[in-house]
Amino acid sequence: MARAERPLYHGRVTKWLMLMALSAAACSHAGGHAATRLAEEEFVRVPGGILFMGAEDTFPDELPVVPVRVRPFLMQRTEVSNRQFSCFVAATGYITTAEKAPDLLVLMTALPAGSPQPDADQLVPGALVFRLGDGWNWTPGANWRQPRGPDSSIEGHAEDPVVQVSWDDAMAFARWAGGRLPTEAEFEWAARGGLVQQRYSWGAAQNGADGHWNCNSFQGDFPVSDSGEDGFRGLAPVAQFAANGYGLHDLLGNIWEWCADWYRHDALQQLAHTPGLAEDRGGPLTSRDPDEPGVAKRVLRGGSFLCHPAVCHGFRTSARMKSTPDTGLMHTGFRVVRDVLRLSR
Numbered sequence: 001m002a003r004a005e006r007p008l009y010h011g012r013v014t015k016w017l018m019l020m021a022l023s024a025a026a027c028s029h030a031g032g033h034a035a036t037r038l039a040e041e042e043f044v045r046v047p048g049g050i051l052f053m054g055a056e057d058t059f060p061d062e063l064p065v066v067p068v069r070v071r072p073f074l075m076q077r078t079e080v081s082n083r084q085f086s087c088f089v090a091a092t093g094y095i096t097t098a099e100k101a102p103d104l105l106v107l108m109t110a111l112p113a114g115s116p117q118p119d120a121d122q123l124v125p126g127a128l129v130f131r132l133g134d135g136w137n138w139t140p141g142a143n144w145r146q147p148r149g150p151d152s153s154i155e156g157h158a159e160d161p162v163v164q165v166s167w168d169d170a171m172a173f174a175r176w177a178g179g180r181l182p183t184e185a186e187f188e189w190a191a192r193g194g195l196v197q198q199r200y201s202w203g204a205a206q207n208g209a210d211g212h213w214n215c216n217s218f219q220g221d222f223p224v225s226d227s228g229e230d231g232f233r234g235l236a237p238v239a240q241f242a243a244n245g246y247g248l249h250d251l252l253g254n255i256w257e258w259c260a261d262w263y264r265h266d267a268l269q270q271l272a273h274t275p276g277l278a279e280d281r282g283g284p285l286t287s288r289d290p291d292e293p294g295v296a297k298r299v300l301r302g303g304s305f306l307c308h309p310a311v312c313h314g315f316r317t318s319a320r321m322k323s324t325p326d327t328g329l330m331h332t333g334f335r336v337v338r339d340v341l342r343l344s345r
C-alpha cells in the first residue's frame with residue numbers, strides 16, 4: 001500500500017498575528033484564568049496494562065507485535081478544539097509555527113545535506129493544504145485560523161479539532177494545559193479501547209453490520225472526489241462518532257494526532273530486543289525514516305478524514321505516520337494527556 005497522503009514538503013510559518021474572534025467570553029465561562037485551561041471533566045482515566053503493540057499484516061514499521069507495559073494515565077476525551085486552542089492563544093499570545101516566516105538557517109539545518117535552498121517565495125508564513133484533485137500544496141497564509149488558506153476561516157467551527165498546528169505548537173499547548181502529549185504506546189493502548197489485537201477501536205471489521213462507518217475517513221475516488229458516506233466530507237467536529245471502550249472519541253479517523261515520540265521505522269524492533277517485558281519509556285532516543293534519511297520526525301497516529309482504506313488505511317489502531325516537528329497540515333492536530341498522581345507510601 002502506498003502512503004499517498006503523506007506530503008513531501010515540510011510545513012511552517014507566518015508573519016500575521018491576527019488574534020481572532022473566538023472571544024475571551026468563550027474561554028472564561030468557568031471563571032478566571034485557571035479555568036480557561038482544560039478542565040478535569042475533559043479527561044478520562046485510561047487503565048494501565050500490557051499493550052501488544054503493532055500488527056502482523058500491514059506496513060513493515062508496525063512489525064513485530066511486541067508486548068509493552070503501559071502505565072495508567074488521563075487522556076482528553078476528544079481532540080483539542082479550535083475553541084480550546086483559541087483560549088490558549090488569548091491567554092498567552094502564542095504564535096504558531098505556521099504564522100511565522102521560516103528561518104532559512106533553521107530550515108537548511110533540518111534538511112538533508114545537499115538539499116537545494118528554497119525559493120524566496122517559499123520563505124513566507126504558511127502551511128500545507130490538500131485540495132481534491134490537486135493534492136498537497138504549500139499555501140502561504142494557511143494557519144490554524146485559516147486552515148485551508150487566506151480565503152478560509154474557522155468561524156462557526158469552534159468545535160472542530162484545531163489543525164495546522166506543529167508538534168512544537170502542540171507541546172506548547174499541552175504544557176499550558178497542565179499536561180503533555182501521549183507517547184506512541186499510550187496512544188495505541190488508548191485507541192484499542194480495551195480490545196486486544198483488533199484492527200480498529202471497535203473491533204475487527206471496518207464497518208458495522210449495516211455498513212455504517214465508525215469514524216471519519218475518506219470514501220470515494222481518492223484523491224479526486226470524497227463521497228462522504230460516513231457523514232462528513234472533510235473535517236468533522238469532535239465527538240461525532242461513538243466513544244471507544246475507554247470513553248475516548250475519534251482516536252481513529254478525523255485527524256492525525258501528534259505523539260511525543262521520535263519516529264523510527266524500527267521502533268518496535270528495538271522494543272522487541274528489550275530484555276524482559278518492555279516498558280513504555282517514551283520511544284526511541286533518535287529519529288530515523290528511511291524514506292527521508294537525515295530528517296528528524298515525530299510520530300503521528302490515528303489517521304484522518306483523508307485516509308482511504310485502499311490507500312494509507314491510517315485509521316487502524318497500529319498505523320504509524322511521521323512528520324517533522326515544524327509541520328502544519330490541514331488534517332493534523334492533537335490531544336493532551338496527564339499523568340495519574342500516585343501517592344507515595
Ligand SMILES: [Ca+2]
Nearest residue numbers: 216217230232
Ligand atoms: Ca469522511
